[in-house]
Amino acid sequence: MSVLPGDIFLATPGHRESTRWVVGGVPIEGLLPDKEYSILSSCGIVGELVGSSSQRKNPLGKVEFLGTLGLNKANLRDFSAISEEEGADKGAELYLIVGTSAEVGKTTAGLTILRSLLHQGYSQVAVLKATGTSSIVELLTYRDFGAFTTLDCVDFGLPTTYPSERADISPIFDRAIQYILGLPAQAVLIECGGDILGANVPVFLERLKKARPVDKLVLAAPDSLAAFGGLRILETMGFAADLLTGPCTDTPTLLERTQKLCGIKAMNMLGPRP
Template sequence: MTIETTTTASALPLVETAGATYQRLELPARIQASYTTRFVACAVEADRAGFHLAAGPTVTPKAGDVVVARVTEILNHKRVETPESRKAILFPGALIMLAYGHRYAADQFLAHVPDSLEPCHLVAAGGVAGMVTEQHLSVDDPTRIEPLGLLADDLGIVNLTRFAPYALNPVPSLGAAAELVGALPGRPTVIGVLGTSMNSGKSTAMATLVNGLTNAGLKVSAGKSTGTGAGNDPMIYRDGGAAKVLDFTDFGYPTTFRLDFEEVRSLTVNVIDALSGTDTDVVVVEIADGVYQGETARLLRDPLFHAVVDRIVFAAGDALGAVGGVRELQGAGLDVAAVSGVLTSSPLATAEARAVLSVPVIDTYELAGAAVATALLPQR
């Protein structure tokens, strides 16, 4: 979605809106929206005159705030994902609509939201702006951007949460064990998909599992509750046959890194709850990154997570990772149904894992078989 207006980027006097004082700028004539900003982009397209940019030294971005930025140097990310999940080519000088967010990506970048509209980086192709502080040695430097201003309207700075179709409902607080029995009453079976790290094969394993359950005649919903906003994962869940698909961006989060843990656990339960329709047989939910990543490690030991997730399918990159991951999950008290993922691309690594694991090691694409997939469901 490309948003076009009839005005040029001209500066207007300082204004005060919703208690904040900043320099008001008109929207540029052409802006490429991104996946994370898709709901905001629809609102802008419907009422362009109702929006403007907030700029100047008094403006302090927060995670989820929407920014319009100019691409100044194209390096690692050469494309930005559109609201429709198309990979749009970036050109020098292009204006893109992103959301500020913190990012944790062991194979790419560690990034945070800067405290001003200083030049920063495109830290995720799904449409996340931030300041990179660490990066993997194998990746190029991040694509550089120059923020023009935060998107604003008469209510103030626009944050993704304001236009998101879903909002967080209250969940039992930490330590409220007595309330956990009633968490998501009447919910369908819930399968969690976790992995050793990024690129361990979680999303592909999840999509094939969704496909296998669908092939068995079950109605499956699929979602992702943590990670960095990107359209690829929801798209492949749909390809697998999921009847309903959601992720954390539907709740207004560009990423989940550095959220308060209460918010992470609430988001996970709310994603599962939103996917649990009365006619849903199984919900499959992906948890991003690896089991040692901060919020994931805490989530695995949270009683509320245990109360709403029945079994785990674990994706690993190699045999040692599979063994260590399964032990970690079982040590946390979780029921591991099977191991899959990149590991199963290698017959030798698969054999090594099978020799020492007490749970099945299943080739990723065998999960698409109805009998294989349904065998992983808990016996109720």
């Protein structure tokens, strides 16, 4: 008996290793009983470890796969919180955040936008972490800051939107977009995890563009050159950024250079430095 991506399985915890960036996935044959696998992310994705780096990140541990629970295999998509029925677009303001890489301040930007909207009197702001790997911490952080509902790829049936170039992901994105735009929200905030060329972000942006225009787009980048390149890539996808943020704005000198090079407004969203 094997477990395929998305199946529910039982595992026993083993020894803990150092925290790192990790790369891996579920093998083609699925998970096999009595074999040891790695915990690949803090949300609990288990599979074969392909590689890691020296940069510290999420907990990485070992588990032993014992087998499936019951005779019938269950798939994560069987528990999707998003119905197949298409909801009518309620016309909420739509904010989109993308980045040129991971860890460049996308969630920080999202929380700043959320706080600004709530300060302006918006009482119903919905948040969708559309791509990347699921993270309950990020969703709960958005909730703590005042979002009335938060969703990520788990809610539409996937533990992650990796690997890139999945053949079956467009209909899933379509349902997620229809669902979030059909909520009774005054504003919808969508954060795309990963970079703008990975995690199937290009596919998501294509589906979103077909659904409706974006009101405001924020691009997060580590430096001014990455911001410049990110803008050019977005243009080829039919999008124009309204604001730049991230480490490319961490000092007055960097902020000025980013604005001059890219020709659009840049803002640091971490707040004033001590």
